[in-house]
Amino acid sequence: MKAPTYIIVETGSPFERGAFIPLQKEKVIIGRKVKNWTPDISFNNIYVSRKHLEIYSKNESFYIKDLNSKHGTFLNHQPLVPHEEKPLKDADQISISEDSIKFTFSTATMDLTADLGPAIQKHLIEHEFQLDPIKQEIFVFNHTYAFSEKEYKGIELLLTKCDQFVTVEELKKCVWVERMLEPEVIPDVSSEEMNALIYRIRKKTNDIFFIENVRGKGYILSFN
Template structure:
């Protein structure tokens, strides 16, 4: 194994977006922890099978294999056949259970290792409507020279509202985006109290009050506006 390979987390509790998971073994099991089972890479999501998928290093490269998972293993949005496998290439997207767990596979030559952090940070910054920039790795919003930092759930909430700027976002949509770990079946609205959601919106409003306005649609959802 003369390459440094890793997974970069885009979505997947308990990891935060941007976390790096080095791949240092020839067989790595991805799944969900049980009372008598602890996979090599574990995710807190009921749609992830105990033994969901495996990363296998052979013939000088990594392959991903579905382990007959209930909700599927996907590479670049294509579902593998049950117990099927395919080789991974640099920048391939790997998803478990639809898009509830999303990872990016990367291969980095050893002489490039020192430059990976600034490179990832540069790639992470995303232009958003209204002249703001979103940095999912730092969980920050940048507007001009001002930087606004958020917790993981605050960032998910703010990110969704910004990407739907001027559009109605229902409370159900926000719950699904911010609290996916609380769903127990596909499409089920997470069990989130009104107090929790209101507190989250309050914190996001407070942090962005000088540049953004979050309009409440009573009992239904929210619309984000820019402050001119």
């Protein structure tokens, strides 16, 4: 599949809203991971079949096909007939089981998502910049940067708000979500843990990003 091509998640665990996933193969199967099967892109939802749908390229165009899933695939709110291919274009909306899972098909020729903001859209286009939440990697300037799970969550949040102030509380809720007992409660994360996270991210990316500490209240990421 010709890069850059993406799906951009609106709803669908384990991905956060606004996450965009590069489609790096000629044929990409989207489904649910089980013991003996792992799709190219996996959603954690009982309404998603093991092999739910397929996105693929053919003759320099892109297509989608429902793989006879139990709860169906919808393209721009219209149900797909199983195994019948339909052409895809920029900004097409794809959903599973009455919007249990929702994402957008996209190429880098369009704004990747309204939520990413103008700064990161500009850098995505100018610097051939890609995020891969599956591998927890960033590809920019022909170089790949790999992260741990928490490092990736942190850098992804900072990048989606590139050149904007991100509070310590926002980072805590994004990176240490497993410590949240209630949606509005800020996780119990020590300053040492937060400083260690930012230190590791800086160490891995200081050749491309500058992360400013705003008087202990938060951070601003910008391109060097």
